Amino acid sequence: MNLIYAQDASQTGSGIFAFLPILLIGAVFYFLILRPQSKQRKLHESALKNLKKGDKIITRGGIYGNIINFQGKENSKVTIDTGSGIKLSIARSYIVGLANNTDNE
Numbered sequence: 001m002n003l004i005y006a007q008d009a010s011q012t013g014s015g016i017f018a019f020l021p022i023l024l025i026g027a028v029f030y031f032l033i034l035r036p037q038s039k040q041r042k043l044h045e046s047a048l049k050n051l052k053k054g055d056k057i058i059t060r061g062g063i064y065g066n067i068i069n070f071q072g073k074e075n076s077k078v079t080i081d082t083g084s085g086i087k088l089s090i091a092r093s094y095i096v097g098l099a100n101n102t103d104n105e
Contacts, residue, residue, distance in 0.1 A: 047097055051078070058099040059090055 051057070055067045057080065065080030068087065079089050 044097070048092055048095060051092070051095070056099045058096050060094045060096055063088070064099050 051067060053067050053069070056064065057067060057078075058064050059080075063080075063082055065082040065088065067078055068081050069079040071077040071079065071089070076092050077089055078092050078095065079087055081087055
């Protein structure tokens with residue numbers, strides 16, 4: 001009987017070691033997924049804040065254009081010239097980023 005009790009006592013783990021794998025998975029998830037994604041989001045937000053007239057941009061739909069004007073509350077609406085006198089009004093949030101000079105020509 002003493003042999004059975006000895007085995008039961010050795011199989012119980014302490015509280016922190018039972019949660020250690022879960023904590024490690026959480027840390028890996030944070031450093032590989034959440035942290036880089038938040039850095040990328042901050043860079044995109046700062047790029048959108050620094051837009052000015054004359055910048056060549058690309059939208060989420062793949063439209064290239066030059067910024068002509070800003071409108072709306074907090075300049076949330078952007079008017080772009082896509083070429084041949086075609087002007088579009090888009091939401092600032094639909095701008096992916098600045099376009100290369102060679103892509104727009």
